[in-house]
Amino acid sequence: MDDLREKYLGLIAGAADEAALESLRVEAVGKKGEISLKMRELGKMSPEERQVAGPALNALKDEVNAALSAKKAALEDAALDARLAEEWLDVTLPARPRRGGTVHPVPQVMEEVSAIFADLGFSVAEGPQIETDWHSFDALNIPWHHSARAEMDTFYMARADGDDRPPNVLRPHTSPVQIRSMQEQGAPIRIIAPGRVFRADYDQTHTPMFHQIEGLAIDRDISMANLKWVLEEFAAAFFEVEKIEVRFRASHFPFTEPSAEIDFRCSWEGGKLKLGEGDDWLEAGGSGMVHPNVLQAAGVDPEVWQGFAFGLGIDRLAMLKYGIPDLRAFFESDLRWLRHYGFVGLDVPTLHGGLRG
Numbered sequence: 001m002d003d004l005r006e007k008y009l010g011l012i013a014g015a016a017d018e019a020a021l022e023s024l025r026v027e028a029v030g031k032k033g034e035i036s037l038k039m040r041e042l043g044k045m046s047p048e049e050r051q052v053a054g055p056a057l058n059a060l061k062d063e064v065n066a067a068l069s070a071k072k073a074a075l076e077d078a079a080l081d082a083r084l085a086e087e088w089l090d091v092t093l094p095a096r097p098r099r100g101g102t103v104h105p106v107p108q109v110m111e112e113v114s115a116i117f118a119d120l121g122f123s124v125a126e127g128p129q130i131e132t133d134w135h136s137f138d139a140l141n142i143p144w145h146h147s148a149r150a151e152m153d154t155f156y157m158a159r160a161d162g163d164d165r166p167p168n169v170l171r172p173h174t175s176p177v178q179i180r181s182m183q184e185q186g187a188p189i190r191i192i193a194p195g196r197v198f199r200a201d202y203d204q205t206h207t208p209m210f211h212q213i214e215g216l217a218i219d220r221d222i223s224m225a226n227l228k229w230v231l232e233e234f235a236a237a238f239f240e241v242e243k244i245e246v247r248f249r250a251s252h253f254p255f256t257e258p259s260a261e262i263d264f265r266c267s268w269e270g271g272k273l274k275l276g277e278g279d280d281w282l283e284a285g286g287s288g289m290v291h292p293n294v295l296q297a298a299g300v301d302p303e304v305w306q307g308f309a310f311g312l313g314i315d316r317l318a319m320l321k322y323g324i325p326d327l328r329a330f331f332e333s334d335l336r337w338l339r340h341y342g343f344v345g346l347d348v349p350t351l352h353g354g355l356r357g
């Protein structure tokens, strides 16, 4: 028995890995293991012999089992230590921007725009990209028969057979976030909502997925004058010039009354865009005073509250500010394009630190 003990404890101590340990277990205490076979021989012994050999064999079996599990734990610890040593990473090292990726112009411009509006007291709101028909249209005062539904070239989601609820849509604009934000926060409210929108359209200036930024300010006495000032402040900060004149052009949106297209004063002299001077006008988006029906649909009392909303195209802002000629390239994931037009990571735009990455 002492020989057996010595043999197996020695072998277990020397086992190189868990597989070797397992075959040792089978060899010693498995069903046909050496120690197990010895235990079977107990039956052939005289009662006196058995009284001595039985407990001794049991003790030996326990000892070997204990040695096996202790060695198993030690091997597991060693494996973990080896992995930790191998996968070690110094997270305090500074980033190496040139070896990493770049920030795409769209999120870059979203950050820039958010920083500017945050400074004007707007907070950032979000809504789902798969949106209900009600939030996208009905609540925005766009009834079924209205041409805006068709004009927006909306993508409709499929419904299961027998489900006769109106289909959800890929939101064709960020305006449904107006509704969700007012439902959640009530009035007064001041939010912007940057995000993806979708329309079935594709050419040099249109992609089926693009980005807008919605603005909404509701209080007791907000007017078109406040809207114009906010847009002028925004445009000057965004394009980093002293002053940019904003022109309103009468327009129509079902969710605003009155409604206005937003133009920024600019010049295209020598093929180069200059903002804030010249005799040309750059179309930047739509705006107006939020329609009373929209306030009502979102649970805000139009007898007490009023305000403005606007929607700007983010991709277009990025193209204009950074001289990017083709919209489609934004979404082609061409690494050369991303390296050329991308921004350094970790360089978050702020008003005090500079908007440009």
Ligand code: PHE
Residues within 6 Å of the ligand: 172, 173, 174, 175, 253, 256, 285, 286, 287, 288, 309, 310, 311, 312
């Ligand atoms: N939702 C409009 C569009 O996508 C833009 C807009 C937003 C107009 C808010 C007025 C007020 O064209």
